[in-house]
Amino acid sequence: MSRVALYPGSFDPVTYGHIDLITRASRIFDKIIVAAAEDTQKRTLFTCAERVEMLTDVTRDIPNIEVVAFKGLVVDYAQDRGVNVLLRGLRMISDFEFELQMALTNRRLNEKIETLFLMPSEGHSFVSSTLLKEAASLGADTSSFVPPSVNQRLKDKLAEQQNSAVS
Numbered sequence: 001m002s003r004v005a006l007y008p009g010s011f012d013p014v015t016y017g018h019i020d021l022i023t024r025a026s027r028i029f030d031k032i033i034v035a036a037a038e039d040t041q042k043r044t045l046f047t048c049a050e051r052v053e054m055l056t057d058v059t060r061d062i063p064n065i066e067v068v069a070f071k072g073l074v075v076d077y078a079q080d081r082g083v084n085v086l087l088r089g090l091r092m093i094s095d096f097e098f099e100l101q102m103a104l105t106n107r108r109l110n111e112k113i114e115t116l117f118l119m120p121s122e123g124h125s126f127v128s129s130t131l132l133k134e135a136a137s138l139g140a141d142t143s144s145f146v147p148p149s150v151n152q153r154l155k156d157k158l159a160e161q162q163n164s165a166v167s
Helices: 015-025 049-060 074-081 093-109 129-137 148-166
Strands: 004-009 032-038 065-070 086-091 114-118
Touching: 004 015, 004 049, 004 074, 015 032, 015 114, 032 049, 032 074, 049 148, 074 086, 074 093, 086 093, 093 114, 114 129, 129 148
Parallel strands: 004 032, 004 086, 032 065, 086 114
Antiparallel strands: none
16 A cells, blocks of 8 residues: 655745655655645745746655645545645644644544644744745845745746836
8 A cells, every 4th residue: 555645735935844844754655745725825926837836846856756736625635636644844833723723624524634744854943935935025035945946936026026016
């Protein structure tokens, strides 16, 4: 029996913390499906297609990773793919309440799907895509939080937004 896990998220943008979790999970599971949510409550900077491109690029050297986009309930997508484990990252204690609530809701929606929490390595435990985007929009150097290709796309996207706001 193959051990497959689904790691869902917005990944807007993918950070070294996400990559750390993906890499470590890839040593535990035979396959990791990294799933970028198309319909998210978060206001994303990048389109889903752009987020999938970035994820594919930064995980290309990890052989047992599949990057996809998904719509709808994550438990429905997991069931459709035959996956019974969801991976979620816990950075700080502040993540725990939200993640526990989501895990319990998902369990109620589909009791056959378990949620497994992984913590990022210490050096990545404070990195948040939301804070990263805010810092980058204010001109901060974000190169220590994201791979170079993602950092460049982040700069380009923010410049594009700024130029369209000025026009």
